[in-house]
Amino acid sequence: MLGEALALSAVLFTIGVIGVLTRRNAIIIFMCVELMLNAVNLSFVALSKVYGATGQVFVVFTMTVAAAEAAVGLAIIIAIFRHQRSVNLQNINLLKG
Amino acid sequence: MIFDLAHPSQLMQAFGPDLLLMAGAMVLMLWAAWRPESNEHQRAVGMASLVLIAATMALCFWYSMRGLSSTQGIIAVDNFRWAVDIICLLGAAGAIALGMEYNAREHILPAESHVLVLFATSGMMVLAAARDLMIVFLGIELMSVAIYVLAGLNRRSAKSAEGSLKYFLLGAFATGFLLYGIALVYGATGSTSLVEISRRTAGQALLLNPMMLVGTGLLVIGFGFKIAAAPFHMWAPDVYEGAPTPITAFMATAVKAAAFATFLRVWVEAMPGMGAAWLGPIWWLAVAAMFIGNVVALSQRNLKRLLAYSSIAHSGYLLVAVAEGTTRGATAFLFYLVAYTLASFGAFAVVIMVGREGDANNDLVDYEGLWHVRPALALAMGVFMLSLMGFPVFGGVGFFGKWYLLTAAINAPRPLIVLAVVLVMTSVVSAGYYLNVIRLMFMKARPDGAPVPERAGGLTRSVVFIAAAAVLILGIVPGRLINWSRDSVPRTQQMEAAAANAVH
Numbered sequence: 291m292l293g294e295a296l297a298l299s300a301v302l303f304t305i306g307v308i309g310v311l312t313r314r315n316a317i318i319i320f321m322c323v324e325l326m327l328n329a330v331n332l333s334f335v336a337l338s339k340v341y342g343a344t345g346q347v348f349v350v351f352t353m354t355v356a357a358a359e360a361a362v363g364l365a366i367i368i369a370i371f372r373h374q375r376s377v378n379l380q381n382i383n384l385l386k387g
Numbered sequence: 388m389i390f391d392l393a394h395p396s397q398l399m400q401a402f403g404p405d406l407l408l409m410a411g412a413m414v415l416m417l418w419a420a421w422r423p424e425s426n427e428h429q430r431a432v433g434m435a436s437l438v439l440i441a442a443t444m445a446l447c448f449w450y451s452m453r454g455l456s457s458t459q460g461i462i463a464v465d466n467f468r469w470a471v472d473i474i475c476l477l478g479a480a481g482a483i484a485l486g487m488e489y490n491a492r493e494h495i496l497p498a499e500s501h502v503l504v505l506f507a508t509s510g511m512m513v514l515a516a517a518r519d520l521m522i523v524f525l526g527i528e529l530m531s532v533a534i535y536v537l538a539g540l541n542r543r544s545a546k547s548a549e550g551s552l553k554y555f556l557l558g559a560f561a562t563g564f565l566l567y568g569i570a571l572v573y574g575a576t577g578s579t580s581l582v583e584i585s586r587r588t589a590g591q592a593l594l595l596n597p598m599m600l601v602g603t604g605l606l607v608i609g610f611g612f613k614i615a616a617a618p619f620h621m622w623a624p625d626v627y628e629g630a631p632t633p634i635t636a637f638m639a640t641a642v643k644a645a646a647f648a649t650f651l652r653v654w655v656e657a658m659p660g661m662g663a664a665w666l667g668p669i670w671w672l673a674v675a676a677m678f679i680g681n682v683v684a685l686s687q688r689n690l691k692r693l694l695a696y697s698s699i700a701h702s703g704y705l706l707v708a709v710a711e712g713t714t715r716g717a718t719a720f721l722f723y724l725v726a727y728t729l730a731s732f733g734a735f736a737v738v739i740m741v742g743r744e745g746d747a748n749n750d751l752v753d754y755e756g757l758w759h760v761r762p763a764l765a766l767a768m769g770v771f772m773l774s775l776m777g778f779p780v781f782g783g784v785g786f787f788g789k790w791y792l793l794t795a796a797i798n799a800p801r802p803l804i805v806l807a808v809v810l811v812m813t814s815v816v817s818a819g820y821y822l823n824v825i826r827l828m829f830m831k832a833r834p835d836g837a838p839v840p841e842r843a844g845g846l847t848r849s850v851v852f853i854a855a856a857a858v859l860i861l862g863i864v865p866g867r868l869i870n871w872s873r874d875s876v877p878r879t880q881q882m883e884a885a886a887a888n889a890v891h
Contacts, residue, residue, distance in 0.1 A: 320559070323560055
């Protein structure tokens with residue numbers, strides 16, 4: 291079971307990374323980041339079956355942090371939408387050089 | 388006194404300065420939100436924040452003087468922690484002092500901006516203390532989430548929002564890597580405690596475990612993003628340009644110092660055996676950061692971007708000390724961190740003084756002939772540029788920083804001669820843009836119609852003056868600083884055992 295869970299977590303993490311690298315919509319990129327974090331959570335839960343509760347405690351912390359990050363992140367995306375009327379990263383290119 | 392970290396009350400005492408800062412910051416947050424936004428309120432909260440930082444710093448000094456230590460646990464009580472705390476608190480005090488006047492000029496009225504700096508600083512202090520990967524993760528997030536908001540502080544500026552978005556997306560992406568690295572290291576060793584990891588990896592078998600190797604690699608990538616080392620640096624120039632300048636200074640100094648210190652501690656304490664296996668990747672990271680940072684800086688026209696690339700190059704210099712991985716390397720690391728923090732902060736403070744409302748006048752052309760209109764400002768900027776470059780005497784402490792880095796690299800058990808040569812060569816390249824700023828300021832005539840920089844407020848001027856004076860004075864008498872750095876290096880159990888044997 292452990293092997294399968296870790297493999298699934300690795301696959302989910304990779305999908306998240308590919309999503310971040312290929313998508314251009316800020317919200318979808320953010321969703322892919324969340325997918326990465328949750329893939330890691332799966333690893334922690336699977337590993338805690340072997341090593342005890344540390345992994346599960348870590349998952350609780352990760353979820354809390356991810357929630358705080360989501361609150362700040364969505365606020366930032368709203369701020370950029372007010373300026374650009376778009377959340378597409380291709381239209382967001384004031385800073386260059 | 389030895390804290391027993393298994394006891395909650397003693398754990399709280401060991402967390403003393405961190406708790407003082409966090410509790411104070413929460414009270415100040417309530418006060419900041421209590422009254423309507425106004426410039427007076429913003430200044431009052433800023434002043435209270437400075438007082439809180441001074442109190443925390445005094446407590447850190449007091450703790451460090453008492454020669455405290457602790458049992459093995461989730462946090463460290465050692466001089467390295469206090470040294471990093473003091474560097475980060477200095478950065479925070481500078482950012483708030485600059486911010487009070489900068490925010491008034493840019494009409495950024497929310498008083499919470501200063502409190503967010505305090506929250507970020509408490510995250511840095513948690514990071515400096517962390518001796519468990521769980522605490523490392525919490526500290527990094529506590530710091531980063533506050534910095535994401537600070538980067539986008541100027542709501543009227545599209546650039547600020549854009550920088551904030553880029554920092555947030557890439558920062559969260561890097562957090563994913565860091566977290567997966569922690570999960571894999573936990574999977575390979577069965578523990579998140581740094582001491583426990585080093586004990587379990589002492590046998591060579593685990594070091595070659597693929598899970599451990601991938602985990603360590605992901606940790607390096609995650610930290611690489613946070614310290615803005617090439618090739619993970621692409622966010623830095625955009626974010627540094629877009630963020631309000633006091634926050635840029637804060638990011639370039641305190642954030643980098645905290646992330647680097649944690650990297651060093653994890654490296655030295657958890658993976659002493661991994662050092663040899665990972666010398667190659669760290670070596671290439673250092674070379675890439677020094678090379679890319681210095682070469683790309685040559686083509687920059689905006690001073691904030693130029694300093695961003697210079698900070699990437701300085702990450703490379705600091706990575707040389709991490710690659711070296713011994714006590715001597717860690718001493719050079721701390722010394723360099725102080726030198727870099729002072730010079731870099733001073734340079735950003737000058738950028739604020741030359742700049743005008745709307746974050747304008749940050750280009751190199753705006754510095755032409757500065758000597759003819761504001762000689763003191765030009766002299767201070769000259770000192771900071773020479774210090775960042777590592778020029779003797781006039782560059783003050785920056786020269787000794789590079790000197791100690793080089794001697795540490797050459798005298799390492801495995802001498803890093805090539806790395807030392809690259810460090811010197813890229814420093815020569817860096818003269819191309821640091822000296823260019825000086826040439827523009829002193830040897831060009833002030834263009835007709837160029838506005839004379841307004842006289843900045845007392846806080847901004849005192850930040851510039853203190854930074855310049857500290858750079859020059861520490862450059863004449865670096866002895867105390869080097870002794871302090873030597874006493875503050877992180878110690879592994881093997882090193883402590885060796886020291887104990889030497890005494891008996």
